[in-house]
Amino acid sequence: MLENDLDLLRNAAILAGKIAMRFYQKNPTYWDKGDGQGPVSEADLEIDNMLFEYLSNARSNYGILSEEAENNTDRNNTKNIFIIDPIDGTRSFLNGHENFATSIAVACNGIIQDAVVYLPAKDLLYDAKKGEGSRLNGVQIHAGKNTNINGARILASESQNNPKLWKNTPPPIERHFRSSLAYRLCLVAEGRFDGMMTLRPTWEWDVAAGHLICTEAGCEVKTQGGKDPQYNSEVPKINGMIAGNSILVDKRQDYKSKFCQIVLLESIPCYVFKRYVEFSCVALGTLL
Numbered sequence: 001m002l003e004n005d006l007d008l009l010r011n012a013a014i015l016a017g018k019i020a021m022r023f024y025q026k027n028p029t030y031w032d033k034g035d036g037q038g039p040v041s042e043a044d045l046e047i048d049n050m051l052f053e054y055l056s057n058a059r060s061n062y063g064i065l066s067e068e069a070e071n072n073t074d075r076n077n078t079k080n081i082f083i084i085d086p087i088d089g090t091r092s093f094l095n096g097h098e099n100f101a102t103s104i105a106v107a108c109n110g111i112i113q114d115a116v117v118y119l120p121a122k123d124l125l126y127d128a129k130k131g132e133g134s135r136l137n138g139v140q141i142h143a144g145k146n147t148n149i150n151g152a153r154i155l156a157s158e159s160q161n162n163p164k165l166w167k168n169t170p171p172p173i174e175r176h177f178r179s180s181l182a183y184r185l186c187l188v189a190e191g192r193f194d195g196m197m198t199l200r201p202t203w204e205w206d207v208a209a210g211h212l213i214c215t216e217a218g219c220e221v222k223t224q225g226g227k228d229p230q231y232n233s234e235v236p237k238i239n240g241m242i243a244g245n246s247i248l249v250d251k252r253q254d255y256k257s258k259f260c261q262i263v264l265l266e267s268i269p270c271y272v273f274k275r276y277v278e279f280s281c282v283a284l285g286t287l288l
Helices: 003-023 042-058 073-077 090-094 181-189 206-216 248-257 269-282
Strands: 030-033 037-043 062-066 080-088 101-108 111-119 124-129 134-138 139-142 153-155 174-176 195-198 221-222 239-246
Touching: 003 042, 003 101, 003 111, 003 124, 037 042, 037 090, 037 134, 042 080, 042 239, 062 073, 062 206, 080 090, 080 181, 080 206, 101 181, 101 206, 111 181, 111 206, 124 181, 134 206, 139 195, 181 195, 181 206, 181 239, 206 221, 206 239, 221 248, 239 248, 248 269
Parallel strands: 062 080, 153 174, 153 195
Antiparallel strands: 030 037, 080 101, 101 111, 111 124, 124 134, 134 139, 195 239, 221 239
16 A cells, blocks of 8 residues: 555556546547536546545545545545546547546645646646645646736636626736646646636636645635635535736736626526626625
């Protein structure tokens, strides 16, 4: 048995990557999970089953929270927990693109201690242990040093730049996109981008591993309300996420979202969206 949790996560992620690559660009079977949750493929489920068995056998006293497994609230009574996304960026995976990842983290009392994000199609393995820095394929990485919000290279979906979402105007950034939230956080940790943001409630498994990789590389990571993210909640969602060096994070929070609690923003049809925003701005006026 591996004594080190980080070594365990690395091995598990590489095994997951081998499964993913068996299905990659080979038209795997998939279906929609419904309720705006997006697609899931046979590869997601095979990886999830493998990870559950592999990690449970290695750490029988740890809980498990996974995107593709039923939410077992018994995990809330465990000190340590694995937080797993078998394939983060399933749409990218199904479209034959490279920007999908397996994301695995260990949280202790709600704080991430060890993390791995592995992109098998790119052969990129990001990892971090709390207090020991972040690495890409074994080499230490560091966040960028840009402090100018004007033209800052920020990873975000197109909807995040909608003027309706902002108290004043959207920040003057240069927006870029990657489908995997875990990969977005790793790219910020690596210094290839200045920051990332998602202003809607975010599943813990999408960001848990990337969060630690980012902070250990010298980034600040906050919810859109400016709080430190906590994990293994009964409802495993975080109120959005903003990551970058501390000055950029503070500056982006000057452009606070009009409604902090909006759920699954991108799933709301356009014709409903405008009315929803107008209603939210009135109903939540005291929070703006």
